[in-house]
Amino acid sequence: xxxxxxxxxxxxxxxxxxxxxxxxxxxxxxxxxxxxxxxxxxxxxxxxxxxxxxxxxxxxxxxxxxxxxxxxxxxxxxxxxxxxxxxxxxxxxxxxxxxxxxxxxxxxxxxx
Amino acid sequence: xxxxxxxxxxxxxxxxxxxxxxxxxxxxxxxxxxxxxxxxxxxxxxxxxxxxxxxxxxxxxxxxxxxxxxxxxxxxxxxxxxxxxxxxxxxxxxxxxxxxxxxxxxxxxxxxxxxxx
Numbered sequence: 001x002x003x004x005x006x007x008x009x010x011x012x013x014x015x016x017x018x019x020x021x022x023x024x025x026x027x028x029x030x031x032x033x034x035x036x037x038x039x040x041x042x043x044x045x046x047x048x049x050x051x052x053x054x055x056x057x058x059x060x061x062x063x064x065x066x067x068x069x070x071x072x073x074x075x076x077x078x079x080x081x082x083x084x085x086x087x088x089x090x091x092x093x094x095x096x097x098x099x100x101x102x103x104x105x106x107x108x109x110x111x112x
Numbered sequence: 113x114x115x116x117x118x119x120x121x122x123x124x125x126x127x128x129x130x131x132x133x134x135x136x137x138x139x140x141x142x143x144x145x146x147x148x149x150x151x152x153x154x155x156x157x158x159x160x161x162x163x164x165x166x167x168x169x170x171x172x173x174x175x176x177x178x179x180x181x182x183x184x185x186x187x188x189x190x191x192x193x194x195x196x197x198x199x200x201x202x203x204x205x206x207x208x209x210x211x212x213x214x215x216x217x218x219x220x221x222x223x224x225x226x227x228x229x
Contacts, residue, residue: 104154105153
């Protein structure tokens with residue numbers, strides 16, 4: 001119940017295309033869903049996050065779509081650029097524990 | 113914004129020795145810090161949660177006598193890998209939560225690559 005399932009494991013997108021990464025969870029106590037970007041040898045950096053009271057949040061080229069009933073959320077990267085090539089992790093947390101449960105990660109490669 | 117400094121970024125040690133990794137919050141007070149371990153091309157696995165002035169809470173399966181965590185001040189937490197062995201080689205990452213921050217208040221360090229030879 002604590003797992004967060006993430007797909008795909010890897011993704012190759014042409015420059016200018018849309019990158020879509022999906023995550024699913026089971027624990028209905030989760031109430032915070034961040035996405036992190038990680039470059040090799042570096043710690044994760046927060047990209048964007050959403051709470052269950054909204055179905056979509058957009059910040060620049062990054063959009064989170066959230067489906068509470070399906071217990072799924074996804075990250076959309078519009079106009080993908082080679083500089084977006086990194087590993088992306090979704091995560092989930094609840095106010096009760098403040099601990100993050102991370103997804104398995106998606107390695108994104110954007111071709112120039 | 114909030115900055116978390118992690119040191120060293122890389123360390124190589126001999127099997128059987130101990131290694132200390134520091135995690136510092138530079139511009140905020142961190143009441144809670146988290147330590148993660150990440151194997152190559154894998155996700156971050158939470159090892160323990162440390163609260164300033166109290167004992168760390170370890171996740172199931174994490175040996176507390178092997179991974180000693182000290183959170184002696186509001187800006188510093190340390191992870192000591194004792195009697196390190198090659199299987200302890202990994203990428204260790206800390207994150208810190210500001211005292212007044214809610215779930216939004218997490219900042220991650222840049223990680224420490226530990227290699228045990």
